[in-house]
Amino acid sequence: MNGGSPATKGKQLKLILVASRQHLSRGDIRSLVQFLGSKECPFEVSLQISDPSQQPEILELYRLVAIPALIKIDPNPKQVFAGSSIFPQFKSWLPRWEQEGLLTGVGINIRSTEIESVRTRKELLLEDELLGLKQENETLSERIESQERLLRMVAHELRTPLSAAKLAIQSQELGQIDLKRLLEVVKRRLEEIEMLSKDLLEVGSPKWEALFNPQKINLGNISAEVILALEKLWLARGIGIHTDIPSDLPNVFADQRRMRQVLLNLMENAMKFSEKGDTISITMLHRTDQWVEVGVCDMGPGIPKEEQKRIFLDRVRLPQTSNRAKGFGIGLSVCRRIVEVHGGKIWVVSEPNKGACFYFTVPVWNSQNKIG
Numbered sequence: 001m002n003g004g005s006p007a008t009k010g011k012q013l014k015l016i017l018v019a020s021r022q023h024l025s026r027g028d029i030r031s032l033v034q035f036l037g038s039k040e041c042p043f044e045v046s047l048q049i050s051d052p053s054q055q056p057e058i059l060e061l062y063r064l065v066a067i068p069a070l071i072k073i074d075p076n077p078k079q080v081f082a083g084s085s086i087f088p089q090f091k092s093w094l095p096r097w098e099q100e101g102l103l104t105g106v107g108i109n110i111r112s113t114e115i116e117s118v119r120t121r122k123e124l125l126l127e128d129e130l131l132g133l134k135q136e137n138e139t140l141s142e143r144i145e146s147q148e149r150l151l152r153m154v155a156h157e158l159r160t161p162l163s164a165a166k167l168a169i170q171s172q173e174l175g176q177i178d179l180k181r182l183l184e185v186v187k188r189r190l191e192e193i194e195m196l197s198k199d200l201l202e203v204g205s206p207k208w209e210a211l212f213n214p215q216k217i218n219l220g221n222i223s224a225e226v227i228l229a230l231e232k233l234w235l236a237r238g239i240g241i242h243t244d245i246p247s248d249l250p251n252v253f254a255d256q257r258r259m260r261q262v263l264l265n266l267m268e269n270a271m272k273f274s275e276k277g278d279t280i281s282i283t284m285l286h287r288t289d290q291w292v293e294v295g296v297c298d299m300g301p302g303i304p305k306e307e308q309k310r311i312f313l314d315r316v317r318l319p320q321t322s323n324r325a326k327g328f329g330i331g332l333s334v335c336r337r338i339v340e341v342h343g344g345k346i347w348v349v350s351e352p353n354k355g356a357c358f359y360f361t362v363p364v365w366n367s368q369n370k371i372g
Contacts, residue, residue, distance in 0.1 A: 011098075012074075013043045018050050018058055019068035025343050029068055032087040042098055083138045160264055161189035167232050212255040212341055216365045219252055219259065219292060220245045223282055226263045230271070238276035244283040252292050253365040258338045265331040266296040266358050273300030273356075290364055291344070297357035303350040312336040312346065335360065 015036070023029050036045045050058050052067060062071055062080065069082040070090060081089040168185040171177045177185075227241055234241055252259075263282075270280045278299040287293040303311060312332050339346040339360045350356035 011043045012046065013072060013097075014046045014074035016048045016050055016058075016062075016071040016073055017068065018052055018062070018064060018071065020051055020053060022341055022343055023068040024049070026068075028087050032070070032090065035087070035091075042094060158193060160268070161192040164229060165189040171232065212258060214253050214255050214342070216251050217254055217256045217259065218249075219254075219284055219294065219362065220249055222256065222260050223263055223284070226260060226267055227282075229264070230267055234271060234280070237271065237274070239271060239274050240277075240279040242279050242281045244281065246284065246286065248286075249284055250286055250292065251365040252362040254342050254362050255338075258342075259362065262335045262338050262360065263294075263296070265335050269331055269358075270296055270298035270300070270356075274298050275300075286364070287361065291361040292364055293359055293361050295357055295359045297355060299355040302352040302354050303348060303356050304352055308348050308350060311348065332358075 017029075017033070019029060024033075033047070033049075035041055036047055052059055052064075058064070059067075062069075064080070064082065066082045068086060069080055070086050071081075072079040079093070083089075165186050168177065168182050168189075172179065172182040223243065223245065227243075267280065267282075274280060280299075281295070281297040283295040283297070285293045285295075312335075335358075336346050339362075343363055344361035346358070346360040348356055348358050
């Protein structure tokens, strides 16, 4: 990767960018990579990109507690830029590196008296150490926040299989299903709880995407499973379900269990705010060559425009609906994080008293996708 202007020819930076495929698709990371290879960058850059899912040892080697991360390997001293503002952090250091001439390792001669007149070498080292501590504090804070968020998510998601198992037991007691069917339902729900417990055991991982296993899946089949799983709930409340799923809908590249989780959350959310006689619609559309768009619409109270972005944050519930819904109000946050890890987007279209439609996008599977 060649950057730098004629005035800075010879000044070199050796960098490692630790990022997953999902991180590399982010706008800020793409801008960083483009900058490093452009003439705007005042140095000749040697950039290595490492995917931690392929090279997990790199996390321990450089003691990374959050990704993506940009590591300056050479010249010394080593520096790590991490968190949500890697590009601005990196650019803020460029003037200093230019002023110092990157004395260690590149042999650029500048008058040391000019540097010393600004600050002593000791002050520089102390300032570097302070910056490193601030960066470490930021990444540790992000990791703790991520752990807490995942704990809340797992606790929230445990409610669905437990509620389904409880409904099955009640149905068996009423003679609506036989013992064999009950055992099948309970067994399946226990398997779901077991999978969720594995997520909980991996809560210490800084790699949220490590909990995902993308593969070629059929979203239409998953939606049918979700509708069947919630059948007793929507039938008991007199709610209708309408689906519009094309027969030629392409497969998508996603984690099957997580896509089921998103659809379950959106369906449960729609049912919470639906009355007897209402209809919930599930639509799927091959929006572009790269994306399938999924929509879940209800006929509920709707969502004010000023609240439509806030509802995807953790533990947010609208005041006008808080008396109608139970739980911590993080279901939509779960959906947002899952969709974003898949590289997609999630949003809502709604007007007060006119219902709400939640949409999200999932990447289309193709032969270039790598399974696992």
